[in-house]
Amino acid sequence: MTFEFDKALGQKLLQKAIYAGDLELVETLFI
Numbered sequence: 001m002t003f004e005f006d007k008a009l010g011q012k013l014l015q016k017a018i019y020a021g022d023l024e025l026v027e028t029l030f031i
Helices: 003-019 023-030
Strands: none
Touching: none
């Protein structure tokens, strides 16, 4: 697993959280 893969996966998870309107989850993971 590479850093690039991890970064891409993180972006997908972030987008899913945003689309779901789960801003609390976004704050927990990225702040």
